[in-house]
Amino acid sequence: MTGLFEAIVGPGSLDYIINLVIMLIIILLKIAAVVAVALLHVAYATYFERKVIGHMQLRLGPREVGPLGLFQPFADGVKLFFKEDIIPADADKPLFYLAPVIFFISALTSLSVLPFFDGFAVANINIGLLFLFAMSSLGAYGIVLSGWSSNSKYAFLGGLRSASQVISYEIAMGLSLVGVMMMAGSLNLSDIVRAQQHYPLGLFAVPQFLGFFVFVVAAFAETNRLPFDLPEAESELVAGYFTEYSGFRFALFFLGEYTGMLIMSAIASLCFLGGWGLPSFVTAGLPVVAAKVLGLFWFLAKVYAFMFFYYWVRATLPRYRYDQLMAIGWKLLIPLALANIVITGLVKIWIKGMV
């Protein structure tokens, strides 16, 4: 059998194929682990949000389903799964089906390049940051198509708002991260985290404070959260682009939005807040595995701190108007981000000149 196989495809190729298969299995296992864990985190991000905002508003949040309401996300999921799937008359059916899928898939795909701890990412590619931008731009298609295909004026307006918002803030966000790229000298997220270890406090947020500010504002706009939740401004456009969606298709938008928040928090954590990087005096005496586990928790703590910030802002601020949103994006954030790039470049040249 082996002889016959080698006779056909050449000597040594069986080992190659076996290695390939093993690698594929490992990657699939990694993907399964990341998707499962991430979706669990997303489910509990909704619970976390409802609890946090509830307590900020003198309420208790969910507490009926399971102990302390801990099974609430599953109850919501089951409810949405069994709801009737309503498609509006005269909707563009193929696009209507496709839109939430695009939105959700693009959010999930972004997870693949995130390094959760030292040396673990589903795809440790050298253009990780660019890939994230590409995927978040792709998500805008889901929003625009859902608004267009619903054959509803509210959804249409929501889709239009979202398209212009995402495009405008994509630029600001991309520019805000250029400073990070210049300092790290890489687009690979793992390299960016490692590069931060040499800076004060192990954070890029300190030297790149301008970039960090622009990034945080743009991240709120990218994920359509208050104070920039105009595409789904419920008091104006009912529910914005997903007004006509129900049941599981609505759930896909919902999950996509929270996955997007998780990813933005992860980018903030990796690019500005030092990711999994622990101070060397902590990791010095520890075995490698323990250091990595500690790093994972350190990373998650930062992600959740950022998520908490999302919720906090949502409980505090009102919503901007459309023209004000555009003015902030184009007249404030983009010039600030550009200034940040220039300053970073000048400082880099100056330091080089000193050496």
Add this chain to the structure above:
Amino acid sequence: MEHSEPVIEKPFETKELTISMGPQHPATHGVLRLVLDLDGENVVKCTPYVGYLHRGVEKLGENRTYLAALPLSDRLDYISSMNNNVGYVNAVEKLFGIEAPERAKYIRTMVAEMGRLSSHIIWLGTHVIDIGATTPFLLAMTERERILDLFEMLCGARLTVSYPRVGGVRNDISQEFLDELYEFILEFPHRIDDYETLVTENRIWKDRTVGVGIISAKEAVNWGLTGGMLRGSGIDYDVRKYVPYDAYDKVDFMIPVGKDPGDCYDRYKVRVEEMRQANRIIKQCVENLPAGPVMADAPKFTLPPKDLVLRDMEHLIHQFVLITKGPSVAEGEVYVGTEVPKGELGFYFVSDGTGKPYRMRVRAPSYVHASVLPRLCKGGYVADVIANIGTIDIVLGECDR
């Protein structure tokens, strides 16, 4: 010779998008329907359609005796029914030519100001939640809950109270109620401070409301605006000061005014200050509450106490006549305007000498304020429509009647 037509390029055609906002919409506070003609995000034209909550209150009033039509007024502006009751009973008392005793007047002033607080709390919460901030709404609702609890303690009802009656109030108040109320009004100014911390100086809030829904003092008068809408434009007209009724001439309070021309932010400031003033009025009423009866001694016009009806022949006859035929009123007409949270609520009665009004007309501030909405929204953005709906502070129950 070849004649060539000049090629005229067809201009690129753009069509206005017409959307129907309401009657079922999260921001229209009930069943207001706005048809908006949009050019992109700009509002070209805004047309309000009212009448979805029309119940014929004015016509119903003609078929009931003066005493029995009181609960209809509860259902006008159903979030401040106390104030409507006070307006109704003041008009009927003027028609009857009777006057409530001093204690009843103080109690009415007190409960009317409590109604004003509960209405302004709803206005603040919904106005702010429409602009996107959820927390002040829920914080404010806890305070409204306390006021409704106090109403329940007072008369058993929370929403449609019918507590003020023609000739006085339904029942005397207890010491327990006064203690609870006093505790509440000592605490409430701090709660207003809490809301103001979240909203007043908030940059986004100011961006959304300053310069939105501008109306000058002259225009405001010409449109017939009253209440916070008028005072927001800098005119200090308040029925409570200019034509005092109940005990308003015996309490000390201030009329907050905005500037000319006023915008949503001015009206916001005016109404928040009104809450503080209402609190002051309640405090004075509780402190200076005189002793005495709470119902006028006018057996031809006011219902006798129930225990006397069961024991005494004369009272039984009065009760029977008042319920079946209604009080005998002289022919004539009367208009009384009172200051409700939304503006000036007027009741106009035409009497033909029978126990039922020939005509009952309600001058509803919400209706007038809804009519100014196209003027406020024109030329603004879609988001400004939401701010304007919040700022005019209308209740459709009163608008449609």
